Amino acid sequence: MSERSLTGLAAAIDERLPTPESFDSGLRGPRTAARVGVWLGLSFGVAFVTGVFSHVAQGRGADVPLPTGPAWLYLATQGVHVAAGTAAVPLLLVKLWSVYPRLFERPPRRGRALVLHLLERGSIALLVGAAFFQLVTGLANSAQWYPWSFDFISAHYALAWVAVGSVLLHVAVKLPVIRRALAEPVDDERGAQAGGGRPADREGATTPAGGLTRRALLRTTWLAAGVTVLATTAVGIPGLRRVAVLAVRSGEGPQGVPVNRSAAAAGVAEILTDPGWRLRVIGPAGTVDLTLDELTGMAGRTADLPIACVEGWSAGGTWGGVPVRDVVALVGGSEADDVVFRSLQERGAWRESRLPAEFARHPDSLLALTLSGEPLHPDHGYPCRLIAPARPGVTQTKWLREMEVVPA
Amino acid sequence: MSGSSGADRMLRPALGVVGAAGVAYGLYLLLGQPPDRTVDVVLWAAGSVLVHDAVIAPVVLVLGVLAATRAPAWLRVPLVRLLVVVGPLTLVAIPVLGRFGARTDNPTLLDRPYWAGYLGIVAIALVLTAADALRRRSRARTAP
Numbered sequence: 001m002s003e004r005s006l007t008g009l010a011a012a013i014d015e016r017l018p019t020p021e022s023f024d025s026g027l028r029g030p031r032t033a034a035r036v037g038v039w040l041g042l043s044f045g046v047a048f049v050t051g052v053f054s055h056v057a058q059g060r061g062a063d064v065p066l067p068t069g070p071a072w073l074y075l076a077t078q079g080v081h082v083a084a085g086t087a088a089v090p091l092l093l094v095k096l097w098s099v100y101p102r103l104f105e106r107p108p109r110r111g112r113a114l115v116l117h118l119l120e121r122g123s124i125a126l127l128v129g130a131a132f133f134q135l136v137t138g139l140a141n142s143a144q145w146y147p148w149s150f151d152f153i154s155a156h157y158a159l160a161w162v163a164v165g166s167v168l169l170h171v172a173v174k175l176p177v178i179r180r181a182l183a184e185p186v187d188d189e190r191g192a193q194a195g196g197g198r199p200a201d202r203e204g205a206t207t208p209a210g211g212l213t214r215r216a217l218l219r220t221t222w223l224a225a226g227v228t229v230l231a232t233t234a235v236g237i238p239g240l241r242r243v244a245v246l247a248v249r250s251g252e253g254p255q256g257v258p259v260n261r262s263a264a265a266a267g268v269a270e271i272l273t274d275p276g277w278r279l280r281v282i283g284p285a286g287t288v289d290l291t292l293d294e295l296t297g298m299a300g301r302t303a304d305l306p307i308a309c310v311e312g313w314s315a316g317g318t319w320g321g322v323p324v325r326d327v328v329a330l331v332g333g334s335e336a337d338d339v340v341f342r343s344l345q346e347r348g349a350w351r352e353s354r355l356p357a358e359f360a361r362h363p364d365s366l367l368a369l370t371l372s373g374e375p376l377h378p379d380h381g382y383p384c385r386l387i388a389p390a391r392p393g394v395t396q397t398k399w400l401r402e403m404e405v406v407p408a
Numbered sequence: 409m410s411g412s413s414g415a416d417r418m419l420r421p422a423l424g425v426v427g428a429a430g431v432a433y434g435l436y437l438l439l440g441q442p443p444d445r446t447v448d449v450v451l452w453a454a455g456s457v458l459v460h461d462a463v464i465a466p467v468v469l470v471l472g473v474l475a476a477t478r479a480p481a482w483l484r485v486p487l488v489r490l491l492v493v494v495g496p497l498t499l500v501a502i503p504v505l506g507r508f509g510a511r512t513d514n515p516t517l518l519d520r521p522y523w524a525g526y527l528g529i530v531a532i533a534l535v536l537t538a539a540d541a542l543r544r545r546s547r548a549r550t551a552p
Contacts, residue, residue, distance in 0.1 A: 025472070086500060089496045089499060089500050090492070090493075090495075090496035090497075093460075093464070093495070093496050093499075094492065096460065096465065097465065097468060100461075100465050100469075103461060125457065126431065128457050128460075129453035129454055129456070129457050130434075130453060132453065132456035132457055132460065133449070133452055133453040133456060136452070136456050137452070139500060139502075139503055140503050140508075140509075142503070143503035143504050143507075143508065143509045143518060144509030144511070144517060144518075145503050145506075145508040145509035146509070147508070148448055148452060149444065149445055149448045150441065150445040150446075150448045150449050150452075151441070151445065154437070154441060155438070155441070155445070155449045157437065158434050158435075158437035158438040158440075158441070158449075159434060159438065159449070159453070160434070161430045161431070161433045161434030161437065162430070162431050162434035162435060162438070163434075164430055165426075165427045165428065165429065165430025165431035165432070165433070165434060166427060166430075166431050167427070168423050168424070168426055168427030168430060169423070169424055169427030169428055169431065170427075171423055171427075172419075172420045172421070172422075172423035172424035172427060173420075173424070175416055175419065175420050175423075176416065179416075211481060211484060211485050212484070212485045212488055216485065216489075217488070217492070220488070220489045220492045220493065221492060223489075223492075223493060224492050224493040224495075224496050224497070227493055227497060227529070228496055228497050228500050231497065231500075231501075231525070231529060232500060232501075245520060245521075245522070245524075245525025245526070245528060245529065246500070246501050246504050246520070246522060246525055246526065247504075247520060248503075248504060248517065248518055249516060249517060249518070249519060249520075250516075250519050250520050252516065252519065253516035254516075258516035258517070259514050259516045259517075260514075260517075261514070262511070262513040262514045264513040265511065265513050265514065379514070
């Protein structure tokens with residue numbers, strides 16, 4: 001302290017700010033931070049991997065072939081993505097609580113030490129900023145709440161790399177501390193038998209939670225993560241739907257399936273019933289316009305497929321219609337071709353989607369005309385929509401106008 | 409320990425390089441956005457850190473001090489556990505409780521009675537907290 005020589009206002013401010021020593025809870029510090037950090041790091045890792053998978057599945061990432069089954073694959077990865085992000089909320093808050101006093105560390109005054117200190121501070125700021133950004137925007141997106149101007153997907157994807165990269169950087173910097181903390185017992189000997197309100201140790205005597213052991217705090221944190229995940233995302237787990245009282249959707253909807261974007265919101269409600277509607281099919285052998293009656297005549301296949309949305313909800317339906325590959329063959333396409341689908345929508349990021357060849361040749365990939373045996377509800381894409389197994393909901397283009405067979 | 413620190417001499421730089429590359433790629437993607445959007449992203453990231461460091465953490469700190477100075481010893485642990493469970497849950501519930509994303513054209517979105525569900529969970533948590541506190545109080549009284 002003596003080498004510091006702040007004067008005037010700076011000294012007055014410095015005197016009033018707390019220092020790391022001002023915080024007296026013995027439960028803070030590396031032994032708590034490392035243990036919560038392991039699970040927090042894991043949840044960010046899981047969310048990152050499933051998120052990149054979703055990005056690729058939406059055709060925005062690297063062009064790598066993805067598995068076409070099981071049909072519930074995307075539903076599972078996206079459910080895990082949202083669950084991992086939701087579990088990270090209590091973990092992140094407890095983790096930051098455990099290291100909060102470090103925020104008030106005074107920087108060294110000069111030279112190399114100052115540079116290193118600022119670098120570490122900077123990397124922590126990046127880590128915490130990116131982590132909060134991911135959790136806040138992810139949760140808001142689940143509830144279709146967009147109180148910002150940026151594009152959610154691009155921003156969430158960019159900061160996913162920042163978040164996961166700075167987690168790795170943080171682990172690299174802290175590895176010796178982490179190892180030491182994990183090697184130490186969770187609680188001190190005498191602390192372990194506290195719980196009846198007896199002071200755990202010297203520091204424990206002044207902790208606001210007098211008597212709370214670190215073990216109990218950690219268990220409560222795991223409980224908080226579990227309760228939060230169950231309350232928000234258990235809607236996808238059979239039998240637990242009613243427990244998910246905070247889920248963004250109950251799973252109900254017209255024809256038993258919820259709607260992400262309605263016909264009114266897409267601006268197509270007026271034109272769906274146009275008797276002049278044709279599906280234009282473009283392929284190497286030419287162009288064909290199919291009427292609804294002609295498509296109905298070709299239909300004969302049904303498939304039980306889920307609609308799985310990025311927000312982590314999903315609902316199964318029995319879809320009836322024409323296999324995509326039959327229509328591809330009609331215009332001279334082959335099983336090696338991709339298919340581009342275009343909607344009647346005039347605006348919207350998802351009015352066009354590209355179905356990779358491995359999905360286009362799958363027998364369950366349908367130009368769907370019915371759901372549960374009835375003509376599609378307008379909000380489900382009447383007169384005709386795409387439905388394919390293991391694909392993100394947003395790529396299952398509704399209100400089709402045109403499909404084009406293109407070389408993969 | 410010496411074995412692990414030997415391995416760390418390789419592991420730490422490797423993690424550091426991969427991590428820095430990830431951060432750099434993310435920032436590169438971010439800067440590829442239109443400038444005003446990038447600014448908005450930075451504002452949201454910095455703003456959420458500020459809300460935590462300047463609002464949430466101090467509030468928790470004050471609650472801790474209040475619990476330590478005003479609440480009887482047998483009530484402190486149950487109160488901490490209540491806060492750790494209900495606090496984060498409340499933050500997570502904000503988007504659905506406010507129903508900010510609700511749309512009149514799509515009744516399948518945000519279609520649960522969220523306040524009832526949220527208050528139900530809080531009520532269960534309060535009952536469990538009270539039971540835990542009463543148990544601790546009677547134990548503290550019978551102890552010498």
